[in-house]
Amino acid sequence: MSVTAPAGFEAAGVAAGLKSTGKPDVAVVVNRGPRKVGAAVFTSNRAKANPIIWSQQAVADRIVEAVVLNSGGANCFTGAFGFQTTHQTAEKAAELLGVSAGDVLICSTGLIGTGDETFRQRVLSGTEQAIAALSADGGDAAAQAIMTTDTVAKTAVISRDGWTIGGMAKGAGMLAPGLATMLVVITTDAVLEPLQADEVLRRATGQTFDRLDSDGCMSTNDQVTLLANGASGVVPDLDDFAAALTELSQELAVKLQGDAEGASHDITIEVQHAVSEQDAVEVGRSVARNNLFKAAIFGNDPNWGRVLAAIGTTNAQFDPYDVDVWMNGVRVCTEGGPDRPREEVDLTPRATHLVIDLKVGDSTATVLTNDLTHDYVHENSAYAS
Amino acid sequence: MSVTAPAGFEAAGVAAGLKSTGKPDVAVVVNRGPRKVGAAVFTSNRAKANPIIWSQQAVADRIVEAVVLNSGGANCFTGAFGFQTTHQTAEKAAELLGVSAGDVLICSTGLIGTGDETFRQRVLSGTEQAIAALSADGGDAAAQAIMTTDTVAKTAVISRDGWTIGGMAKGAGMLAPGLATMLVVITTDAVLEPLQADEVLRRATGQTFDRLDSDGCMSTNDQVTLLANGASGVVPDLDDFAAALTELSQELAVKLQGDAEGASHDITIEVQHAVSEQDAVEVGRSVARNNLFKAAIFGNDPNWGRVLAAIGTTNAQFDPYDVDVWMNGVRVCTEGGPDRPREEVDLTPRATHLVIDLKVGDSTATVLTNDLTHDYVHENSAYAS
Numbered sequence: 001m002s003v004t005a006p007a008g009f010e011a012a013g014v015a016a017g018l019k020s021t022g023k024p025d026v027a028v029v030v031n032r033g034p035r036k037v038g039a040a041v042f043t044s045n046r047a048k049a050n051p052i053i054w055s056q057q058a059v060a061d062r063i064v065e066a067v068v069l070n071s072g073g074a075n076c077f078t079g080a081f082g083f084q085t086t087h088q089t090a091e092k093a094a095e096l097l098g099v100s101a102g103d104v105l106i107c108s109t110g111l112i113g114t115g116d117e118t119f120r121q122r123v124l125s126g127t128e129q130a131i132a133a134l135s136a137d138g139g140d141a142a143a144q145a146i147m148t149t150d151t152v153a154k155t156a157v158i159s160r161d162g163w164t165i166g167g168m169a170k171g172a173g174m175l176a177p178g179l180a181t182m183l184v185v186i187t188t189d190a191v192l193e194p195l196q197a198d199e200v201l202r203r204a205t206g207q208t209f210d211r212l213d214s215d216g217c218m219s220t221n222d223q224v225t226l227l228a229n230g231a232s233g234v235v236p237d238l239d240d241f242a243a244a245l246t247e248l249s250q251e252l253a254v255k256l257q258g259d260a261e262g263a264s265h266d267i268t269i270e271v272q273h274a275v276s277e278q279d280a281v282e283v284g285r286s287v288a289r290n291n292l293f294k295a296a297i298f299g300n301d302p303n304w305g306r307v308l309a310a311i312g313t314t315n316a317q318f319d320p321y322d323v324d325v326w327m328n329g330v331r332v333c334t335e336g337g338p339d340r341p342r343e344e345v346d347l348t349p350r351a352t353h354l355v356i357d358l359k360v361g362d363s364t365a366t367v368l369t370n371d372l373t374h375d376y377v378h379e380n381s382a383y384a385s
Numbered sequence: 386m387s388v389t390a391p392a393g394f395e396a397a398g399v400a401a402g403l404k405s406t407g408k409p410d411v412a413v414v415v416n417r418g419p420r421k422v423g424a425a426v427f428t429s430n431r432a433k434a435n436p437i438i439w440s441q442q443a444v445a446d447r448i449v450e451a452v453v454l455n456s457g458g459a460n461c462f463t464g465a466f467g468f469q470t471t472h473q474t475a476e477k478a479a480e481l482l483g484v485s486a487g488d489v490l491i492c493s494t495g496l497i498g499t500g501d502e503t504f505r506q507r508v509l510s511g512t513e514q515a516i517a518a519l520s521a522d523g524g525d526a527a528a529q530a531i532m533t534t535d536t537v538a539k540t541a542v543i544s545r546d547g548w549t550i551g552g553m554a555k556g557a558g559m560l561a562p563g564l565a566t567m568l569v570v571i572t573t574d575a576v577l578e579p580l581q582a583d584e585v586l587r588r589a590t591g592q593t594f595d596r597l598d599s600d601g602c603m604s605t606n607d608q609v610t611l612l613a614n615g616a617s618g619v620v621p622d623l624d625d626f627a628a629a630l631t632e633l634s635q636e637l638a639v640k641l642q643g644d645a646e647g648a649s650h651d652i653t654i655e656v657q658h659a660v661s662e663q664d665a666v667e668v669g670r671s672v673a674r675n676n677l678f679k680a681a682i683f684g685n686d687p688n689w690g691r692v693l694a695a696i697g698t699t700n701a702q703f704d705p706y707d708v709d710v711w712m713n714g715v716r717v718c719t720e721g722g723p724d725r726p727r728e729e730v731d732l733t734p735r736a737t738h739l740v741i742d743l744k745v746g747d748s749t750a751t752v753l754t755n756d757l758t759h760d761y762v763h764e765n766s767a768y769a770s
Binding site for chain 1: 432462496601602604674680683684688693695697698705720721722758761766767
């Protein structure tokens, strides 16, 4: 059910010819109210696509009526013409929905530099088709339409005491902090005030999507949007709601990790006993971005020396000669020296669990990444063609 | 001739059984004087191998008699036993050469965690063999003995007005800033004062080895050493000497780039018109570390969008929407938008030239990197085996 699981939302996904495969490529999600609360977080890349520039302004008043999303073209670095395309898309959706264009967010994904006249016409006609097809059952179709190199649509739903959260996500590469090449729309029928929506969204993404670092590459188009309409009439406990939103976001993040381009291992990097959560994240991310470590995991090689070489580049507090490292339950390094023989580590399962015990504090953080594989190189060496 | 090209240096390379292939794996370079000036720069990784910890102390007085180098084991994260191995190696060399152990530098390269009793015995016997084999023609043999996954020995020689500089380098992966997994020994018969040697070495490495970033991974064992004996009796103009040392270092750096593990392209990233050299290096390095860009170059795909997405993650001063990008002489992006069609770019040659014009200042810097290939993944997925 995806984004249409909560009451008061409609969605659709249609094929507008943006994808050469003819698969669905334009999605629309509409909030039917009564409240039109919206919050969004965006890529921190300074190179931002036109839809990001538009949506950052549009969400500033925290009122969002609808989100229009397309795959098959990022509309990034396409100049003034590209920005006009985004603007016209919002105008078209607003006109058909009877709302203000300034309350319509736009998301695009695909190749950077794509955004010509043909692209514009197809996005506009796709928006029109999708709005004509809106339905309270359209969540799954919308989730299909935002896929690029994704092999499966990613959706999640959580229901609690009278309210529901639904979400859809796309992303299969360029997954890095400050979000990834991910587009996420999350809906809820809980009653949230605008500032509350903003706060819980930032809290949830900071713990989940921001800690997914598949390949260290940050996208120009990332956006995670939360729409809240209060249709359930239930005012949730804010901490309960934040916990549920974090759980749903983590479920989507894990699905993104599991579908990362060419990956053969999903690696969970758990950093323990850091002096701060920030230190733990920095240490985890340094490993998540180390190509040598990631290639070793692809080869089922428990090369813990590469873990230590990676974390040695950070500024986090710890003694490199008093660190323990565990791989899939086997302690391969104790106090910065060899422990159990590497032969005891079985890295053949896709799920890979790395524990780094810094032994200096009480903070913990987990970063998710993938291995570096032949298929990753292959998929990304010919993306444009 | 490598490190024995300048007068007053002897070297040797021997096989001590550290490499399973039976190839040479221990090298010694000895300064026969009259001066025994030495300077060295080391990895900035906090995870440092035992030879680094030893050599940092040994070089502090800027007197160096000899350097002992081994491949076939990094002696990193091998605990107190490993440090004793390094210490014993320096003692053994000092005893045989009739010098102080505190004037012998040690370098090791190979798998992290390797440094057991067998390793120790082989390094010690290799040191003995190599010292017995020292000769004024031994430079090439020494260059052979420090190779790991290198496919060719890397040496360079420059002669000027009465003085000569010779160098050898090893490194074929884990090439990143603050040096790479490189061991470099440079010798000269010019007359240099200790502080001058230190200054020119830092100036040269900062412009050359520190701007080689093959795979973003920083080693635990990197060391670049300069030995100066004044045997020529010539006091060089310091700027002339620094220029020659930089030229020789760049020649070795380019040879390291050209032999990087699995690479099919040598990429020169030239950042123009930055407000500072530091900004230019930061921008260049962000591209050098972007896996998506590097995979695209492997696929001969002039995907300039990935260049902009990479530089957008930096803090350097520039407007992402007023940047020009050239690939192999074709301007593919002007003012942040598409320019010449990508079909005009021929990326089939191994030498790849990327120009990024930031248009905000007068500073320029060049960073060297390689593409991300199937062979890189393959070579690094089974390194331990």
